[in-house]
Amino acid sequence: MGKNKELQKNKSRLHLLDTIRGLAIIGMVYIHVTYDLPEYFGIYPAYADSLWYEIFGQLVRITFIFLSGYCAMLGKKTLKRGLIVSGAGLLVTLVSVIAKVNPPIYFGVLTLIGACMLLSVPLKKVITKKNAAVFMITGILLFILTLHLYNGYFGFVGHPFFYWPSWFYQGNNPVLLYPLAFLGFPGGMFSSSDYFPLIPWFFLFLSGMSFYALFGETLKKKDLMKIKAEPLAFLGRYSLWVYLLHQPLIMGILMAIAAVRR
Numbered sequence: 683m684g685k686n687k688e689l690q691k692n693k694s695r696l697h698l699l700d701t702i703r704g705l706a707i708i709g710m711v712y713i714h715v716t717y718d719l720p721e722y723f724g725i726y727p728a729y730a731d732s733l734w735y736e737i738f739g740q741l742v743r744i745t746f747i748f749l750s751g752y753c754a755m756l757g758k759k760t761l762k763r764g765l766i767v768s769g770a771g772l773l774v775t776l777v778s779v780i781a782k783v784n785p786p787i788y789f790g791v792l793t794l795i796g797a798c799m800l801l802s803v804p805l806k807k808v809i810t811k812k813n814a815a816v817f818m819i820t821g822i823l824l825f826i827l828t829l830h831l832y833n834g835y836f837g838f839v840g841h842p843f844f845y846w847p848s849w850f851y852q853g854n855n856p857v858l859l860y861p862l863a864f865l866g867f868p869g870g871m872f873s874s875s876d877y878f879p880l881i882p883w884f885f886l887f888l889s890g891m892s893f894y895a896l897f898g899e900t901l902k903k904k905d906l907m908k909i910k911a912e913p914l915a916f917l918g919r920y921s922l923w924v925y926l927l928h929q930p931l932i933m934g935i936l937m938a939i940a941a942v943r944r
Contacts, residue, residue, distance in 0.1 A: 696756075696902065697910035700918030703749055707917050709742035710791075711928050717875070718936055743791075747883050750795050751890025754802045755898060761803050768796030770926055777930075783875055789864050790876035792925060797880060798887040805888070809895045818892035821885045828882035831866045 716735075719725045729735050754760055771793030778786040809817050827836055827843070834851065835842035850867040863872045866881030901907055917924050 696907040697915050698907045699749065699753060700915040701909065701911045702745065703918035703921050704911075704914030704916070706742055706746040706749065707921050707924050707928075708914075709738070710746065710925070711932070713739055713742065714929055715932055715936075718932055721936075723936070723940060743878075743883075744886060746791070747795070747798075747878075747886050748890040748893075750798065751802070751887035751892075752894045752898070753890075754799055754887070755806060755809075755891050755894035760799055760806065764796050764799030764803070766796075767792055767799060767922065770922060771796050774926070774929075778875065785873040785875055787876045788860070788872070788874040789879060790874070791878045792922075793864075794878035794880065794883050795887075798884050801884065802887070802891060805891065809892055811895055814892040814895035818889050818896065821887075821889035821892060825882045825885035825889065828866065828885065831881055832868050832877075832879065 716727055716730055719727060757763060771790060774787050774790055774792055826838060830837065830840070830842075831846070834848075835845045837843040846867070850862060851869045855869070859869050859872055862869065863874075863877075864880060866879035868877070868879070
């Protein structure tokens with residue numbers, strides 16, 4: 683009985699989503715390897731300052747978070763999953779502090795996605811096919827306009843429309859420092875090895891939810907969604923575990939190689 687249920691679940695699964703998520707996970711691993719190379723080998727890859735690498739990094743982040751919003755509309759246990767992912771994000775922060783990662787990971791991608799999932803619980807009842815286009819366009823516009831909020835301004839691709847008041851960035855106030863950094867206003871004293879604030883990324887998550895409301899039910903019926911490319915789909919299915927484990931593994935491997943080279 684359990685086997686038949688598992689087979690039925692596997693047949694109804696939208697494998698293309700897992701495959702795309704798997705690709706995004708590989709991209710994130712690549713980015714983290716690039717980030718760790720200077721720490722353990724003193725190597726700063728020349729491509730890390732290139733335009734193509736910046737575009738690549740943004741595409742990976744955008745794909746992962748937009749897809750997370752899309753998938754949030756599919757799940758029935760969004761509150762439970764949001765709490766689990768938020769807990770995983772907190773675990774990453776605690777481990778980074780204990781392991782003395784410099785700087786520790788505050789408000790990384792798991793913390794962001796967990797928070798977005800929790801915020802999506804009431805929104806799932808609000809976003810419908812009739813209003814989804816408005817939500818999606820608004821979400822995309824706000825994402826673009828607040829993409830440089832951490833630099834202090836609201837604008838489009840390096841062209842500020844206006845600068846936020848300096849009190850939003852309370853760099854010397856420990857009470858406001860972390861709540862404001864979580865929202866997207868990091869003060870001068872704030873630093874993190876992996877930083878995904880609620881603004882602008884929640885707007886992209888919202889766009890993913892809206893895209894599903896517009897096209898999700900139609901896409902579910904397409905054979906395209908059944909495309910399964912292993913091992914990418916495997917990585918996508920277990921993306922939470924892969925994300926939790928890949929950074930310690932990368933650090934361990936690089937530390938071992940660095941020790942051998944000495």
